[in-house]
Amino acid sequence: MTMGEKEVTTRGDFVLRLERGADVLPAIVDFCARRGITSGALRAIGAVESAKVGYYDLGAKKYEWVEYPEAMEAVSMTGNIAMVDSAPFIHAHVVLSDTKNNCIGGHLFSARVAVTLEIHLTAFNERINRTLDNDIGLKLLDV
Numbered sequence: 001m002t003m004g005e006k007e008v009t010t011r012g013d014f015v016l017r018l019e020r021g022a023d024v025l026p027a028i029v030d031f032c033a034r035r036g037i038t039s040g041a042l043r044a045i046g047a048v049e050s051a052k053v054g055y056y057d058l059g060a061k062k063y064e065w066v067e068y069p070e071a072m073e074a075v076s077m078t079g080n081i082a083m084v085d086s087a088p089f090i091h092a093h094v095v096l097s098d099t100k101n102n103c104i105g106g107h108l109f110s111a112r113v114a115v116t117l118e119i120h121l122t123a124f125n126e127r128i129n130r131t132l133d134n135d136i137g138l139k140l141l142d143v
């Protein structure tokens, strides 16, 4: 099989504004848990600091992380929401830019809001789970 697929219907859209200092991924997880959101998609822009961004090394089955303590523009953050062990889980990637507008990017492990973070989140009606794929070493979307 080269593809998994699942048709989803949109429950609704939400606009979120995270305040300076907010822990980005836990804040979104808390929102999803509070609203009973079990799948969805999100995109965000703003500025973050203390970002930890990674690259997945398939051979080693682990992430290589780089930390960026300074405030950076969140040029683009995009991700999805699915359930892992009965809790919402956010899989997000980011492109961040520095004071010279140079960009880095990768898998977002953690970040704090440096100025604001403006999120547009689309919630789906259908539940989507993530389950461990032993060959890949990651919990993949179960669709």
Ligand code: ZN
Pocket (backbone or CB within 6 Å): 091, 092, 093, 107, 108
């Ligand atoms: Zn990723």
